[in-house]
Amino acid sequence: MKRLTLPASREAIRELRAGDMVLLDGEITITAGLPTIQRLVECANGTRELPQALEGAALFHLGSYSQETASGGLEILYMNPTTSTRFNPLMPGLIRHFSLCMVGGKGGLDAACAAAMAEVGCVYLSFLGGGAELHTSAIREVVSVHWSDLVAHYRLVTLRVEGLGPLTVGIDAHGKSLYADLHDAAARRMPEILAGLAAARGD
């Protein structure tokens, strides 16, 4: 198990290999909303003002429930990943524009995203779906919440975390993707799997 402190150096990011498991310390930015990712694309295009710096950030597809505390602060009641592939068409531009060092969520991203990640030195981290209690327990501070006009899980939330994970490197900064490799292997194996089904049926 590796442990990385954010912001991480590109050298440290490039040392990670698909299949490694990591724990994270430091600042992460999260959202589960397609409208939010669309707004970030507008920011990248210069048609909307970016509410916070994202250069070299770790931007994860995690939804959270944020609310104000009695003392006027902010708290996160729970957070958990959402399906990253929903954002496939929009992520390569964001990865390149902001030189993101980490992206993540669950389910991976496509080949175009993996290519952008290899260019800038970025990894995709797989979070446990159904891991709300574990992920939430790593939150130490709510740094900021932006775009509060959106429903809670769509907001752009920056958190300071300690020991977040274990997270699995699903796509590394060298273009190797567990998701692509596993899909290709399963597709290649399918004729053999179907032959096995036929044999078991006694066809």
Next chain:
Amino acid sequence: MPITYAMMKQATADLYSWSLRKVPDDTKAALARARDAESNPVAQRTLDIMLKSAIAAETSDRFVCSDSGVPVYSIGLGTRITMDGDIKQAVVDGFAELVETIRPPLLKHVTNPLTNERGYHGKDMPLITWDVIGGADYVDITCQPKALGSGRWAALEIFSFPSLARIEEYVMECVLKAGSQHCPPVVIGVGIGGTFDHCAKLAKLATMRPMGSRNPEPVVAAMEERLLRATNLTGFGPMGTGGDTTALAVHVEYASGHGFTPVAVAFNCWINRRTRARLYDDGRVERVE
């Protein structure tokens, strides 16, 4: 003594709330067996974290997943019950009250499909399937919240006089398409036959069966075993990052039809949310799961 509006309202709201906080016992046991059988180190670790997450949520009485999905109920009405009040409206009112009072609060997941706006309320919500149970003196209620993560990978295709080989090939096409996406290891429900709507319902009912239970008909039971083995040969593994365990169970249900044969495939993610209770005509409420 009748089944009352108040009983239905309370029971359906409780079942939804409970389902968000507890991974069913049969599912935890299946995950533990999978952990013991896994040969892939990342998959072993991922299954360990799944079990840890399930226990953490249950112990702290908090949500396993932040996505509470939408409330989905399968309700069977015994033919020997009597009713007092609008028990259909009771389910709607129970959910409306729950979203105002549940702690921690729910995120807004009820989605208008025409505008993609999200809130706590919407047309036809909660989603309910009503059935009749011959001779029973109870109402049987199962709650299975459903979310995009696994819900979007369900599929149905209509064939004409398909062979078993074609049916099984289609199931495997769905397994390959869903790939790493649906928070595996999943429970796969397969419906075969009937009509378009009936077949989809069979697939859903199949996901509700106790984990790994076998269809009583040997031909179907053998199909379930074959498809489970075949699914786990794909190698997608826990959370889709590789391993021997892509599915925990495959359950198949079928109905006779007319030769235009629908085949429906539904997936439940690893937390396999499912709670169930029976409301008896004598006022008892029995939590089954």
